Amino acid sequence: MTEFVQNLVDGLGRGSIYALLALGIAVIFGVMHLLNFAHGELITVSGYVAYWAFTHGASWVWIAPLVVVVSIAVSLAIEQVAFRWVRGAPDFTLLLTSFGVHYVVEATFLMYVSANVKTFNRPDWITRTLHAGSITFELFDIVVIAVTLVALAATALVLQRTMFGMALRAAADDFDVARLMGVRSNRVIRGAFALAGALAGIAAVFWLMRAGQTTPGAGITPMLKGVLAALVGGLGSLRGAVIGGFALGIAEVFLRSRLPDVVTGLTDGFVFVLIAVLFIFRPGGLITVRRAERV
Amino acid sequence: MVASLARLVRIFRDPRRDFLWPLGAGGAQFGILVAAGLIYTAVVSGGSGDRLVTTMLIDAIMVVGLHVYIGNTGVLSFGHIGFAAVAAYTFAVTAIDPARKSTVIRNAPWDLNEVHLSVPEATGVAVALTVIVALVVGIGLARSGARSGAVAATVITLALLFVTHEVAVNWPEVTGGDRAGLSFRIGHTLDSRWPVYGTLGAAIVVARLFGQSRIGRFARAAREDNLAARAMGINPAVQQMVALVLSVIIVAVAASLRVYEVGNLTPKFFFFEFTLLTLVMLIVGGRNSLTGSLAGVVVITAGRELARWLSTDGNELFGLNLDAPAVDWILREGLPTIFLGLAMLGFMIFRPNGLLGDFEIDNSLRRLISRRKPSEIPEPEVAGAAAPSVSQEMRGAEQILEVSNLTVDFGGFRALDGVSINASSNEVVGLIGPNGAGKTTLLNAITGVVESSAGRFSLAGVDLTRMPSHEIARLGLVRTFQNLRLFGSLTVGDNVEVASQVAEVHRHDRPRPGIDAVISAAGLWPYRLRRASELDYGNSRRLELARAVAAAPAFLLLDEPTSGMSETESLAMIDVVRRMAGMVGAGVIVIDHDLNFIVGICDRVYTLDQGTLIASGTPLEIQANPLVQAAYLGTEAAKRGDQS
Numbered sequence: 001m002t003e004f005v006q007n008l009v010d011g012l013g014r015g016s017i018y019a020l021l022a023l024g025i026a027v028i029f030g031v032m033h034l035l036n037f038a039h040g041e042l043i044t045v046s047g048y049v050a051y052w053a054f055t056h057g058a059s060w061v062w063i064a065p066l067v068v069v070v071s072i073a074v075s076l077a078i079e080q081v082a083f084r085w086v087r088g089a090p091d092f093t094l095l096l097t098s099f100g101v102h103y104v105v106e107a108t109f110l111m112y113v114s115a116n117v118k119t120f121n122r123p124d125w126i127t128r129t130l131h132a133g134s135i136t137f138e139l140f141d142i143v144v145i146a147v148t149l150v151a152l153a154a155t156a157l158v159l160q161r162t163m164f165g166m167a168l169r170a171a172a173d174d175f176d177v178a179r180l181m182g183v184r185s186n187r188v189i190r191g192a193f194a195l196a197g198a199l200a201g202i203a204a205v206f207w208l209m210r211a212g213q214t215t216p217g218a219g220i221t222p223m224l225k226g227v228l229a230a231l232v233g234g235l236g237s238l239r240g241a242v243i244g245g246f247a248l249g250i251a252e253v254f255l256r257s258r259l260p261d262v263v264t265g266l267t268d269g270f271v272f273v274l275i276a277v278l279f280i281f282r283p284g285g286l287i288t289v290r291r292a293e294r295v
Numbered sequence: 296m297v298a299s300l301a302r303l304v305r306i307f308r309d310p311r312r313d314f315l316w317p318l319g320a321g322g323a324q325f326g327i328l329v330a331a332g333l334i335y336t337a338v339v340s341g342g343s344g345d346r347l348v349t350t351m352l353i354d355a356i357m358v359v360g361l362h363v364y365i366g367n368t369g370v371l372s373f374g375h376i377g378f379a380a381v382a383a384y385t386f387a388v389t390a391i392d393p394a395r396k397s398t399v400i401r402n403a404p405w406d407l408n409e410v411h412l413s414v415p416e417a418t419g420v421a422v423a424l425t426v427i428v429a430l431v432v433g434i435g436l437a438r439s440g441a442r443s444g445a446v447a448a449t450v451i452t453l454a455l456l457f458v459t460h461e462v463a464v465n466w467p468e469v470t471g472g473d474r475a476g477l478s479f480r481i482g483h484t485l486d487s488r489w490p491v492y493g494t495l496g497a498a499i500v501v502a503r504l505f506g507q508s509r510i511g512r513f514a515r516a517a518r519e520d521n522l523a524a525r526a527m528g529i530n531p532a533v534q535q536m537v538a539l540v541l542s543v544i545i546v547a548v549a550a551s552l553r554v555y556e557v558g559n560l561t562p563k564f565f566f567f568e569f570t571l572l573t574l575v576m577l578i579v580g581g582r583n584s585l586t587g588s589l590a591g592v593v594v595i596t597a598g599r600e601l602a603r604w605l606s607t608d609g610n611e612l613f614g615l616n617l618d619a620p621a622v623d624w625i626l627r628e629g630l631p632t633i634f635l636g637l638a639m640l641g642f643m644i645f646r647p648n649g650l651l652g653d654f655e656i657d658n659s660l661r662r663l664i665s666r667r668k669p670s671e672i673p674e675p676e677v678a679g680a681a682a683p684s685v686s687q688e689m690r691g692a693e694q695i696l697e698v699s700n701l702t703v704d705f706g707g708f709r710a711l712d713g714v715s716i717n718a719s720s721n722e723v724v725g726l727i728g729p730n731g732a733g734k735t736t737l738l739n740a741i742t743g744v745v746e747s748s749a750g751r752f753s754l755a756g757v758d759l760t761r762m763p764s765h766e767i768a769r770l771g772l773v774r775t776f777q778n779l780r781l782f783g784s785l786t787v788g789d790n791v792e793v794a795s796q797v798a799e800v801h802r803h804d805r806p807r808p809g810i811d812a813v814i815s816a817a818g819l820w821p822y823r824l825r826r827a828s829e830l831d832y833g834n835s836r837r838l839e840l841a842r843a844v845a846a847a848p849a850f851l852l853l854d855e856p857t858s859g860m861s862e863t864e865s866l867a868m869i870d871v872v873r874r875m876a877g878m879v880g881a882g883v884i885v886i887d888h889d890l891n892f893i894v895g896i897c898d899r900v901y902t903l904d905q906g907t908l909i910a911s912g913t914p915l916e917i918q919a920n921p922l923v924q925a926a927y928l929g930t931e932a933a934k935r936g937d938q939s
Contacts, residue, residue, distance in 0.1 A: 035446045082644065085644040085645075086643060086644060089647060090444050090647075091444030091446065092369060092371050092443060092444035092647075093444075093643050093647040095371055095446065095449055096371065096574070096639060096643045097640060097643040097644065099639065100637075100639040103571055103632075103635065103636035103640075104633060104636035104640055107633040107635075107636050108633060110629055110632070111628070111632070111633055235446075270461075272450070272453060272454035273454050275450050276450055276451040276453075276454035276455075279446075279447035279450055280438045280439045280447075280451065
C-alpha cells in the first residue's frame with residue numbers, strides 16, 4: 001500500500017510534465033491539424049536560456065519565469081516564421097515542416113553553441129523529502145503536481161470562460177466551421193501557439209530542474225513523451241491529452257518498479273514502438289472514438 | 296515462361312508510352328548523371344572529387360528507392376534509412392573477412408564470425424533480410440491505414456529508424472557497438488565504379504517502369520485520393536506493399552554499396568543525418584517524379600559541397616579576403632547540416648512540390664509531340680447521340696441490387712432506419728429527400744464507406760454487406776462523390792484510365808468502352824491532357840461520371856451529379872448520364888435535388904425522410920404523393936402545381 005501510494009505520487013509527478021506537453025500538442029493539432037514534432041524544441045531553447053541565465057548568476061526564482069516567457073516567445077516565433085506559411089497545406093507538407101523546424105533548431109545549437117552537455121545547478125530543494133506516516137514523498141513531485149494542477153485549472157478557465165477559449169475549442173472541433181462562424185483564424189492560431197508555449201514553458205522548468213543539463217537534442221525525449229500522451233488521449237482531444245499524460249507517467253513508474261531493468265529503460269526507441277503499436281491497433285487513441293470522414 | 300512474360304508486359308497498358316518512352320528517358324537521365332559525374336571528376340582532379348561523385352551516385356540510388364515509395368504512395372517514410380541500416384549491417388557482417396571479424400566481433404552469435412560471403416552474395420542476403428523486415432513493417436502500415444501524409448504511417452516508420460539504431464547500439468556482439476562499429480580491411484575502397492553504374496541504371500529503369508505500370512498508377516491514384524481509389528476498386532494496401540518492397544530492394548542494394556565504399560559502419564551512419572539528407576534530396580527536386588528526385592540529388596550534393604567549402608574557406612569568398620571574426624563565426628563547421636534543415640523548411644514553405652513538381656521527361660516530350668499532331672478522335676456530337684438500341688445490345692443480363700432493412704447509426708444518431716430498396720440494371724432509380732434524409736448515407740453504406748449496423752444488401756444474389764469498398768466496386772457498384780474526389784494531379788485522361796485498368800483486371804467479362812470514347816462521351820475530349828484539379832466545376836462533375844463509367848460497373852451510383860450546374864447544363868446531363876450508362880450497360884441510382892433532372896431521367900423514385908423510406912413510385916406518382924410534398928417538396932411543389 002505504501003509503495004503503491006508512493007508510486008502513484010511519483011507517477012503523477014512525471015505525468016504532470018507529459019500532460020502539459022501533450023495538451024500543447026493537442027491544442028496545436030486542433031487548430032492546424034499539425035502533429036508538431038518541433039514541440040520539444042521549446043524545451044531545447046529553454047534549456048540554453050536557463051544555462052545562459054545560470055552562468056550569469058541567476059537563481060531559479062528568476063530562471064523559472066524567464067523560461068516560461070521565452071518558451072511563449074519561441075512558440076510564437078516558430079509559428080510566425082514557419083507554420084504560418086503552411087496553414088491548410090497537405091499533411092505531408094505539415095509533417096516535413098515541423099521536422100524542418102526541429103532540424104534547424106537542433107543544428108543551430110549544435111553549430112553555434114556546442115555539441116557538449118551544458119550543466120547547471122538543480123535547485124537545492126529538489127531532493128528534499130516529506131514524510132506522512134510511513135510514506136515518503138519527494139517534495140519535487142508535490143510541487144510539480146500542484147503547479148500543474150493550477151496551470152491546468154487556469155487553462156480550463158481560459159478555455160471555458162473566455163471568448164478566446166470558446167473560439168479555440170470551436171476551432172479544435174471543426175476549424176472550417178469555426179472560421180465561418182467568424183472566429184478569426186490568425187488570432188486563434190497565434191493564441192494556440194502562445195498557450196502551447198506557456199504550457200511547454202512550465203513543463204520545461206520542471207524538466208530542466210530535474211535534468212540539470214541540456215544538449216542540442218534535449219527536446220526529442222520530452223517531445224516523444226508528449227506525442228505519445230496526446231495519442232493515448234486521441235489526438236486533438238484536449239481532455240484526452242491531459243488524461244493521456246498522467247496515464248503515461250503512472251504507467252512508466254509502475255512498469256519501472258515491477259519489471260526487470262532491461263525492459264524498463266523507456267528509451268526513445270521504445271517510446272516510438274509504443275506510439276507505433278498504438279497507431280497500428282488503435283489509430284483513434286485509447287480514449288476517444290474515431291470520427292468518420294465526411295464524403 | 297512466355298505466358299508470364301506476356302503477363303508482365305500487360306501491366307504496361309500502352310507498350311510504347313509505358314515501356315519504350317520511359318526506358319529511353321531513364322537511360323537518358325542515367326547518362327546525364329554519369330556524364331555530370333565524369334566531367335566533375337575531370338575538372339576537380341584528385342581523389343576527393345572522385346569520392347564525391349561515387350557518393351553522389353550511390354545517394355542517387357538511395358533516393359530513387361525513396362521515390363518509388365514516397366513519390367508514388369505519398370506516404371512520408373522516415374524509415375527507409377532504417378531499412379538501409381538493416382541491409383548495411385547484414386551486408387557487413389556477412390561480407391567482412393572472418394579473420395578480421397575475429398578481432399571486431401569475436402563473440403558473435405550463431406557463428407556469424409565464421410561466415411564469409413562474396414560481395415554479391417552478401418548483398419543478396421542483405422536484400423532478402425531487409426525485404427522480410429519490410430513485409431512486417433508494411434503489414435503494420437497497412438493496418439494503420441497508411442495514406443498520403445498519414446501521421447500514423449510516418450510515426451511507424453520513425454519507430455523503425457529509432458529501433459534499428461537502438462539495436463545497432465545495444466548489440467555489440469554483432470554490430471561492433473556504438474564506437475568501434477564494423478570495418479573492412481584498412482584502406483579499403485570500392486575498386487571500380489561499375490557496380491554503382493550498373494545498380495543506378497537498373498534502379499532508374501525499374502523506378503520509371505514501375506511508375507508507368509498499372510500498380511504504379513493505382514498507387515498514385517490512391518495517393519491523390521485514397522477513398523476515391525477504393526471506391527473505384529483499388530486496394531491501396533496492395534499497391535503500397537509492392538511499392539514498399541521494390542523501394543526497399545533498391546535501398547538495400549544502395550546501402551550495401553555505400554558500406555562497401557566507405558569501408559566501415561557505425562550506428563549513427565544510417566540514422567537521422569542520412570535520413571535528413573536523402574529526404575531533402577527527394578523533396579527539393581520533386582518527390583513525385585523520378586526526374587525531380589535525381590535533380591534533387593545533384594542540387595543538394597552541390598549545395599552541400601558549397602556549404603562545406605564555405606565553412607572551411609568561406610572567408611576567401613569571391614577573392615575577397617573577408618578574414619573577419621564575424622564571418623568566421625557564422626561560417627563554421629556544421630553549415631552543411633543547417634543548410635539541409637533550411638532547405639527542407641524553405642521548400643516545404645515556398646515550393647512543397649519541389650523544383651520540378653511531377654514533371655517527367657518522357658511524359659512531357661510525348662505530350663509535346665501529341666499536341667502538335669491533330670487529334671485523331673473528333674469531338675462527338677453532343678446532341679441526339681443517345682442511341683438506346685445500341686446500348687440495349689451492350690447490356691449484359693439484368694442484375695438486381697437489393698437493399699433490405701439497412702440501418703446506419705452514428706453514435707446515438709440513427710441516420711438510416713431499416714430502409715429497403717431495389718433496383719434493376721435496366722432502369723434509372725432516383726433517391727430524393729430533404730437534406731439529412733439519409734440519401735448519401737445510404738450510398739455510403741452500400742459502397743462500404745460507412746458500416747451499417749443492421750440489414751443487408753446484395754447484387755445479383757451476392758451478399759455485399761460486410762465487404763470493403765474496393766471489393767464492392769470490383770463486383771459492380773461504382774459511385775461518384777458529392778464533394779468531388781478526383782485524382783487531382785493526374786490528367787483527365789489518367790483519371791479515366793486508372794478506372795478502366797481496374798475494370799480490365801476485375802471486370803473483364805463486362806462491356807468496357809475505350810478510354811477515348813468515355814472521355815469524349817463526357818464532353819471532356821478537349822481537356823484530356825489537363826490536370827483534373829484544373830477543371831471547372833461542371834467538367835469536374837462530368838469527369839467524376841466518366842471515371843465511374845470507365846470502371847465498367849453494373850450500377851452507377853451518382854451523388855448529386857448536377858449540383859452546382861446551371862439549368863441547361865443539368866438538363867444536358869440527362870442525356871450524358873443515359874448515354875454513358877448505356878455504354879457499359881449499367882443501371883443508375885441517382886441522388887439529386889434538381890427535380891427537373893430527376894423527373895427527366897428516372898424510371899422510379901424513392902423518397903427518404905429522416906432516415907426512413909416514405910414513398911416510392913414513378914416520378915409523377917411521387918410528385919403527387921402528399922407525404923412527399925409535406926416532407927420534401929413542400930410549398931415548392933404546391934406552387935408549381937398552381938402554375939401549371
